[in-house]
Amino acid sequence: MTRSTSVELLSRLSRVCSLRTRSSAVTILASQLARSYSSAAAAAVKLSDDVSLETHTDIQRAAREQAKTRAAASFTSPDAASSGTSALQHAYQENTGFGTRPIYLDMQATTPTDPRVLDTMLKFYTGLYGNPHSNTHAYGWETNKEIENARDHIAKVINANSKEIIFTSGATESNNTVLKGVSRFYKKTKKHIITTRTEHKCVLEAARAMINEGFEVTFLNVDSQGLISMKELEESIRPDTCLVSIMAVNNEIGVMQPLKEIGALCREKKVHFHTDAAQAYGKIPIDVNEMNIDLLSISSHKIYGPKGIGALFVRRRPRVRLEPIISGGGQERGLRSGTLAPALVTGFGEAARLINQEYSSDIAHVSRLSKKLVDGLLSIDHTSLNGSPDHRYPGCINVSFAYVEGESLLMALRDIALSSGSACTSASLEPSYVLHALGKDDAMAHSSIRFGIGRFSTEQEVDYVIKAISERVKFLRELSPLWEMVQEGIDLNSIEWSGH
Amino acid sequence: MPAVSPSRRQVLRLYKQLIKNANQFNDYNFREYFLRRARNTFKENKSVQDAAKLQSLFAEGQRDLGILKRQSIISQMYTFDKLVVEPLHKHGFKPST
Ligand SMILES: Cc1ncc(COP(=O)(O)O)c(C=O)c1O
Numbered sequence: 001m002t003r004s005t006s007v008e009l010l011s012r013l014s015r016v017c018s019l020r021t022r023s024s025a026v027t028i029l030a031s032q033l034a035r036s037y038s039s040a041a042a043a044a045v046k047l048s049d050d051v052s053l054e055t056h057t058d059i060q061r062a063a064r065e066q067a068k069t070r071a072a073a074s075f076t077s078p079d080a081a082s083s084g085t086s087a088l089q090h091a092y093q094e095n096t097g098f099g100t101r102p103i104y105l106d107m108q109a110t111t112p113t114d115p116r117v118l119d120t121m122l123k124f125y126t127g128l129y130g131n132p133h134s135n136t137h138a139y140g141w142e143t144n145k146e147i148e149n150a151r152d153h154i155a156k157v158i159n160a161n162s163k164e165i166i167f168t169s170g171a172t173e174s175n176n177t178v179l180k181g182v183s184r185f186y187k188k189t190k191k192h193i194i195t196t197r198t199e200h201k202c203v204l205e206a207a208r209a210m211i212n213e214g215f216e217v218t219f220l221n222v223d224s225q226g227l228i229s230m231k232e233l234e235e236s237i238r239p240d241t242c243l244v245s246i247m248a249v250n251n252e253i254g255v256m257q258p259l260k261e262i263g264a265l266c267r268e269k270k271v272h273f274h275t276d277a278a279q280a281y282g283k284i285p286i287d288v289n290e291m292n293i294d295l296l297s298i299s300s301h302k303i304y305g306p307k308g309i310g311a312l313f314v315r316r317r318p319r320v321r322l323e324p325i326i327s328g329g330g331q332e333r334g335l336r337s338g339t340l341a342p343a344l345v346t347g348f349g350e351a352a353r354l355i356n357q358e359y360s361s362d363i364a365h366v367s368r369l370s371k372k373l374v375d376g377l378l379s380i381d382h383t384s385l386n387g388s389p390d391h392r393y394p395g396c397i398n399v400s401f402a403y404v405e406g407e408s409l410l411m412a413l414r415d416i417a418l419s420s421g422s423a424c425t426s427a428s429l430e431p432s433y434v435l436h437a438l439g440k441d442d443a444m445a446h447s448s449i450r451f452g453i454g455r456f457s458t459e460q461e462v463d464y465v466i467k468a469i470s471e472r473v474k475f476l477r478e479l480s481p482l483w484e485m486v487q488e489g490i491d492l493n494s495i496e497w498s499g500h
Numbered sequence: 501m502p503a504v505s506p507s508r509r510q511v512l513r514l515y516k517q518l519i520k521n522a523n524q525f526n527d528y529n530f531r532e533y534f535l536r537r538a539r540n541t542f543k544e545n546k547s548v549q550d551a552a553k554l555q556s557l558f559a560e561g562q563r564d565l566g567i568l569k570r571q572s573i574i575s576q577m578y579t580f581d582k583l584v585v586e587p588l589h590k591h592g593f594k595p596s597t
Contacts, residue, residue, distance in 0.1 A: 056579045097589075099582025104529070115530055115571035361540060415584045456529035460585050 063102075063414065102417040103461045107302075107452030108251050108279060108396055109419060113347075114304040114455070120350040121306065124343035132340050133331060143342045150349020157352050158277075158296065159287040160313050166332045167340055167348075170310035171278035172202040174297035175245075177312055177335070178274045179206035181322030182243045182295070183215055190242035194271075196220040196228055197437040198255075199247050203276055207245070220246075224439050225388035226255035233262065237269045244273050248280030248296075252434040252450060253387030254396025256284060263292030272320055278302055278310075282355035283363075283393050288313060294320045300344070304455060305351030309344035312336075362455050363394075369453050369462050370394035376466035377451075380473055382486075386435060386448060397451040400440070401469075403483040404476045406447045412472045416465055419450050505551040506558040514561045515542050521568035526575045528583050534568060 104112070124146075130139025132147045148162065155162040168174045183193055195207050197219045207217045218236045220228050228246065237244070244266050249256050259275060266273035274295035280286060281296075282303040288296060296313040300306055314320050314335065328337025355362075374397055377383055382402040401409060406420045420432070431445035440448075451465070477483040506514075515538065522534035541561075548554055582588055 053577045054579055055577060058581065097587060098584055099586045099588060101581040101583045103583060103585060112529065115525075115575070116567055118574070119567045119571055361537075365536075456533050458529065458532045458585075460532075461583075464585050 100415075102415050103464060104417045105451050105453065105457070105461070105465065106417050106419050107454040107457075108254075108450060109452070110301045110307065111304045111454050112456055113301075113306060114351060114354060116354060117305055117347045117350045121343045121347040124346060128342065130342075132342055132345075133329070146346050146349075147340060147342055150346045150352070153349045153352040153356065154298070154311055155313075157282055157286075157355050158293075158313060159289055161316065163333075164313050164316050166312045166314055166335050167345055168310050168312055168336055169308060170301070171200075171276060171297045171299035172310075173336075174299075174310055174312035175200070175202045175276055176206045177322065177325055178295045178297065179203065179210060179243070179245060180325055181335075182272055182274070182320070183210050184213075184323040185321045186242040187213075187215075190240045192216045192218070192238050192241040193243050193245065194218045194220065194233065194236050194241060195245045196222060196247070196257075198222050198226060198250055198252075198434045199245070200251055200276060200278070203245055203247070222437050225391070226250060226253050226386075226434075226438050227388055227391060228257055228262075230258065230261055230265065234265060234269075237265075237271055241269075241271050244271050245276065246273075247276040247278075248286065249277070249284060249393045249396070250387070250434065251279045251396070252432055253398045253438070254279075254393045255387040256280070256391045256393060258391070259286070259291045259293065266294075267292040279396065280393065282352070282359070283395060288315070295322075300348035300351060303351045303355055306344050306347040309341065309348045311348070358455070365455065366395045366453050366457075369457055369459060370397060372459070373397060373451060373453065373462050373466065374399075376462070377469060380470055383473075386438065386440070395453045397453070398435075398448055399451070400444050400448045401473050402444070402447060403480050403486060404447050404473055406449055408476055409447070409449060409469075409472065412476060413468060416468060420446075420448060505554040511558065514558065514565065517565055518561065518568060521565060521572050524572040524576065526572075526579050528586050530571075530575060 124143070128139075128143055128146070130137070130141075130143040132140060132144040134140025135144070151162040151165050151167075155165050166174075166177075168177065179193065179195075183190070191214065193207055193210060193215055195203055195217065199207075204219075207219075211217055220232055220236065222228055233244070233246075244262065246257050246259075246262055248259055257275075262275075263273050272294045273292060274297070275293055276297045277286060278297060278299040279302060281298045286293075286296070293313070294315045297310065298313070299310040301308075312335075314322070314333075322335065324335045324337070326337050331337050331340065371394070374385060377397075377399050378385060380401070384400050384402075386398040386400060410418060410420055431442050432448065435445040435448055453462070518538040519535065522531060522538055525531035525534065545557055548557065
């Protein structure tokens with residue numbers, strides 16, 4: 001069609017339109033439009049029939065690759081390889097007709113994101129993208145309002161005021177902020193920090209960093225149950241002590257420290273009390289006022305929230321002062337500058353709201369499954385529970401299987417996602433420093449496995465785990481010369497080991 | 501909204517819908533959790549008589565139903581291998597109670 005004819009057509013069309021009444025032209029147009037839209041919609045529906053919305057993630061490949069590299073690595077140490085590779089053939093249950101993805105029992109490393117949390121977060125990745133610190137327009141206000149709601153939920157879990165909650169990138173950052181920030185603020189007059197040997201690596205390393213800055217650090221011992229001694233703590237507090245940092249629940253053995261007693265002592269001695277509650281927040285009852293806690297670290301991904309966010313509780317009355325490690329625009333009371341991530345913050349807030357709502361049913365569920373698992377595992381010969389049986393969070397169970405090497409057991413348990421300790425030590429073959437601190441020898445520390453139970457664990461999974469562990473511990477023991485000797489009644493301690 | 505308590509039929513319908521949508525989760529653990537939660541919540545509140553309380557429980561249940569509808573669809577879109585405790589066939593649509 002040439003240009004002139006099309007112009008002619010257009011002008012003719014406009015004449016036609018002007019001849020008719022306006023409204024009827026509009027109806028014709030509208031009906032034509034509607035027809036073309038509905039056919040487009042039909043096409044789209046057809047398309048979605050052909051193209052599946054499902055996108056499947058194959059995790060077996062990653063598992064196979066990892067197994068291959070591990071197997072290759074273990075060939076360098078022949079004794080590990082012999083038990084490891086033969087055990088690998090028994091890593092899956094024989095039953096076909098079932099899936100292959102491992103049962104997740106590593107709740108201390110991280111927890112699955114609750115679908116209700118994701119539901120809250122999606123809004124912030126779709127429409128609510130305002131910067132919460134923009135106070136000149138609605139985009140900023142709406143996001144800010146949601147962030148403050150989240151802060152309220154998070155504060156409520158530990159009976160704090162929402163103004164006392166500072167968002168950070170996680171418990172690691174919160175712990176660093178406290179250990180470095182508080183001691184640097186008081187460095188002119190106070191030069192001493194107290195912590196324990198069983199803390200998470202991030203507290204231990206931050207404390208070591210302060211030694212380089214001229215501080216003295218006391219690392220308290222724990223008894224064979226994993227508990228600190230109140231007497232030793234009291235004796236360690238000096239006039240120049242600025243901070244006592246003791247974790248609430250241990251990440252490897254689940255032992256709970258006596259927070260209330262420690263808090264009372266620290267308040268009496270006028271020393272700041274910090275607790276790393278990454279594993280305790282939302283899992284055991286914590287009241288920062290009743291327990292006289294001055295600073296408390298929280299991690300969102302341990303309570304079914306998103307990863308990459310956490311919080312620090314900083315008491316306002318009596319005021320706790322600290323020097324921020326991140327300088328900038330002065331957000332979060334100047335203690336942690338930088339734009340907040342609204343999706344993460346609100347996801348964390350929803351996770352905390354769910355804790356407030358579900359606490360009693362979660363605890364009942366976790367305790368029930370935990371009891372079943374502990375009873376099942378301890379009914380195997382020569383097994384023992386690590387850490388205090390009474391002062392513990394039931395969702396973290398650490399069991400030693402004597403005469404079995406922990407790494408081989410983990411290799412033989414590829415259908416269950418477990419860890420031989422904290423996530424940072426499970427990569428290396430180094431035995432856990434936490435179990436060492438409890439006075440366990442290398443062999444015992446090596447044969448320990450941590451089981452984590454959470455909101456989404458099921459009874460069926462626990463039954464499977466008890467059965468799988470019993471079978472494979474038996475299998476691995478049959479391969480072990482030590483086990484043979486034990487069966488023959490030889491006292492292993494009477495043997496003179498050559499070598500080393 | 502005035503505190504009109506939901507009828508017995510409405511409550512039953514909500515319960516059935518919650519169970520149905522929980523069952524559509526492709527993820528085993530989420531499916532089992534939301535089934536357990538729906539059953540426990542309704543069992544716990546079986547004898548609630550107070551109109552205002554009933555009304556608020558009902559509204560909460562409806563909010564949860566919305567979440568389950570959206571999230572079960574997401575769970576069907578992003579799928580992963582079945583767990584070792586899950587039979588490969590007949591997943592998800594087990595007869596519910
Ligand atoms: C006791 C304890 N503190 C701190 C952390 C680190 O938390 P995040 O991953 O939030 O930095 C963890 C988790 O590994 C932990 O278990």
